[in-house]
Amino acid sequence: MADILSDYEELLKEYSDMVTRLCVMHTRDMTDAEDVYQTVFFKLYKELKKGVIPNPKAWLLRVTVNECRSLWRYRLRRNTLSLEDVSDIPVQPADSEIWQLVMELPPKYRDVIYLYYYEELTADEIAEVTKTRPSTVRSQLKRGREKLKGQLEQEGSGRYETDEIFG
Known part of the structure; x- marks a missing residue:
């Protein structure tokens, strides 16, 4: 015990x-x-x-x-x-502008972006947690990044370079 x-x-x-x-x-x-x-x-x-x-x-x-x-x-x-x-x-994490954009994503993209960038899990670990395939997680990460990039460009926020955010 x-x-x-x-x-x-x-x-x-x-x-x-x-x-x-x-x-x-x-x-x-x-x-x-x-x-x-x-x-x-x-x-x-x-x-x-x-x-x-x-x-x-x-x-x-x-x-x-x-x-x-x-x-x-x-x-x-x-x-x-x-x-x-x-x-x-x-x-909220330190960068609340990016955090707000992440929170506006559809849940399937928000979850993988959060787990990957904020909890620092690998695609394989996220797949285990969400009970999906690693390839699905990688696709959702890619699409989530694209949506975030589009949101950043739409806002016209010159503060961030997308390469700077997504490595």
Whole structure:
């Protein structure tokens, strides 16, 4: 039992911020993000009691995304959340202009861009988390970058060179 607790505490310390950011990005509400966060780490504890998790980071990302989606499905079925109630994301990376553009992307592009650039996962790791093929992830990254580039050019923002943003 002591090993489970120490493993749990270690994973909590290492991945707490990552899970929080992902929850806030998906829910766009700090209260909902906290609920999802608690659910994710409760599930982590239950999973650790069963045995060792081979890739805890991928497992946490997958469970977090799934829990966020479950929350939204629940909200849509219950009609309890209006668009006016959705607040701006309280936690944003340093470059809020780029962050805002990323948040305007369709979810399939937003998720892979976020996981690739902000959580620094590889295409293979993202494929494992999202349960898609790596080639699909690479295509979504390419299309997401193209959409961001188009948004930057449309805004006429001379602050950024697209090569500077996407390497």
